[in-house]
Amino acid sequence: MGLGRRALLLGTGGLLAGAAAGCSGASRAGPAASAVAATRSPVPLPTTTPWRPDRADVDPAVKLRAVQVVEAIGAWSAGQGGVAAAKRRVAALGAAPSLVDAAGALLPTADEAALQVVDAQYGGILADSASVLVVCRQWTPGHAGGTTIDVRLRRARPRWEVTSLHPARPGGAVPSLPAAARSVLAEPRITLPPAAAADVRSGHIHESVLRALLQLAGTYRMYVSVIRSGHPLNVFGTDRPSDHPRGRAFDVWQIDGHPVVDPSTSRRLVETFMRDAAAAGSYNVGGPVRISGGTGGQFFTDATHHDHVHAGFTA
Structure with missing residues (x-):
């Protein structure tokens, strides 16, 4: 997804939040203002686009199948929410309706929802099985959020078959974060x-990990795909x-606005x-480029890392 569209989507999410705050303010302005607010049309959810894999991907079909199931579960028009409706949408794809039972946060309780897949990267790909990490943003009336789903698949005919869903479970926020964590959250280049x-x-x-992200942000603009939750x-x-x-x-799936998977990216x-x-401290750096040097197999490349750069760290 291009940076322009991403900025638009993020801005729309802010608009939703701002609109919700504005309605609260109107209700405090008196009965007349409250009556106007009650009849005002709700703020529409942002317009999204179906995600499509890059033609240069290792196996575009496996990613497309994973994303189709996630999009079918996580987005619906007004009045089409709920588990039963989601199962009908998944069944229409020829996938197992029971997948919906493991959707977790991907299926919030709301009258309608919009979903934009940001990226789909491999958690792993073998000859007959795969893990696709589907990173998405999601909007419901008055709320902007999203999640990452580890979608497991197996090769079948005529197409890959989704066998299970494993949504991210990040854990709750702590009241006091270390300075490096606060800096990462505030850094506009991350x-x-x-x-x-x-x-x-x-x-x-x-x-x-936090220190390395901040160090790299001194040189690059990065779009992170996965840190902890949502990964196998x-x-x-x-x-x-x-x-x-x-x-x-x-x-990291995008560097300075360029997707790692795109062959036109330098x-x-x-x-x-x-x-x-x-140099920022990673002992285990993987990506689509075969690199010489390093210590003890510090650099690696394989099909799984064709679409992103991985950086691992010791304790």
Whole structure:
């Protein structure tokens, strides 16, 4: 998604919040103002667009299938909310209606909802199975939020089949955050989707990750996809624990406005970012570029990291 559209969507979310605050103010202005506010048309939800994979992706079809199911569950017109309606939308895709039972925060109680998928990146991709991390923003009347869903799939004919959904569970915000966490949340050169921002507010992100993000923000504008929640517990296809659920890693899908997966994005930009992530303290930097140097296999590339840069940190 381009930066212009992202800015528009974020601005619309702010408009929703501002409109809600304005209605509250009107109700305090007296009976006449309250009557006007009661008859005022509700602020419309933002216009969104269906997400589409990049043609250069490792397997565009697997991402598209994951996103279609998420979009079917997380967006609906007025009067079409609820579990039963969501199951009908999913069934219309030829997917299992029971997937809706695990939708979690993706299916809020609201009369209508709009959803924009920001990015879909691999949590892992093998010959016959995959994890796609669907990062999305979501709006309901008077509220802007969103989540990240780890969508699991298996190869089937005529298309990939969604087998399960694992929504992010970031945990609640803590009353007192370390200075580095507050700085990350306030840094305009670091864009965090809803689940990643909630991860930082939860206080569960390691100091090394926060310091590295701030150091990189001195040079780059970054759009983070995943930090902690919404990522597989283990490195996909193995029994090795991932650094993400332990709050010791982050993934970036866009650098200086350029998607990592896009072949027109300068490979030099991506390589320089990966080397700077290592210089910021990452022991484990993965991406679409094969890089020499580093210590002890510090750099790696594979199909899973074709669409983002991963930076992992030790305790």
